[in-house]
Amino acid sequence: MRFCFNNLNSLVCLGAQEEADLDQENRQCNRSYAGNCLQRLMPRIVLALDSLAVLLGKAFELLGANSVKRRPGITTQRPKNHVKPHPKLAYKA
Secondary structure, three states: OHHHHHHHHHHHHHHHHHHOOOOOOOEEEOHHHHHHHHHHHHHHHHHOOOOHHHHHHHHHHHHHHOEEEOOOOOOOOOOOOOOOOOHHHHOOO
16 A cells, blocks of 8 residues: 555656646655645545546645755765664654
8 A cells, every 4th residue: 555655646746846847957846745745635536525637736736836956966874873862762562
């Protein structure tokens, strides 16, 4: 199920980039916001409360308005000796 949702997320991001005419070199769709947006719209899509075209249009508008600036080459890695501050609260077994 998660794999299917990730694929829908990336497809909606691509559609939003094309719909909003985002410059692909400087701007990109916020994928984490796209996931939240799809989670809110998924019950309406499954129950067919509105037409699919209307719901995707709303999602494209929201995602096009909330794009993020692309900054290539800026990555940071987690320190190798990073210790979580409260290990007994961090791991839920």
